Amino acid sequence: MLKRLRLPMISVHVPFLWVGGLTFFPWVFFKKQNPPAWLINHERIHLRQQAETGLLLFYVWYLLEFLVRLIVYRHRYRAYRNICFEREAYANDQNLSYLTTRKPWAFWKYL
Numbered sequence: 001m002l003k004r005l006r007l008p009m010i011s012v013h014v015p016f017l018w019v020g021g022l023t024f025f026p027w028v029f030f031k032k033q034n035p036p037a038w039l040i041n042h043e044r045i046h047l048r049q050q051a052e053t054g055l056l057l058f059y060v061w062y063l064l065e066f067l068v069r070l071i072v073y074r075h076r077y078r079a080y081r082n083i084c085f086e087r088e089a090y091a092n093d094q095n096l097s098y099l100t101t102r103k104p105w106a107f108w109k110y111l
Contacts, residue, residue: 007025007026007044007047007048007051008026009026009028009043009044009047010026010027010028011027011028011030011040012027012028012029012030013029013030013032013033014029014030014031015031015033017029017030017031019031020032020035020039021035021039021040021042021043022043023043023046023047023050024055025047025050025051025055026047028040028043028044028047030043037096038093038094038096039093041092041093041094041095041096041098041099042089042090042093043089044099045088045089045092045093045098045099045102046085046089048099048102049085049088049089049107052104052105058085061085062083062085065083065084065085066079066080066083069082069083084107084108084110084111085107085110087107087110088106088107088109088110091110
């Protein structure tokens, strides 16, 4: 079961990355060589989301929700921050034990 499984994470340092972290299961690309624990946790939450939805569905959903939010908020950053996957990750990235108690498909409550 995904709840108990610690998913593989292949960490890659990419100094020219335009964001702090980017997840593409099972790879996680970080801008900094030694990212902070909260950012690693944030990206691990995305790994779990991608494992639940499948990589293709995750990115199609992510893009479509971003476009809808962009129409609603008319601001790229606010649209990005209100995507359900990002809302879950940002709400719980400081809680380093979140993934041990997270229920499957928990991002639904952030829609």
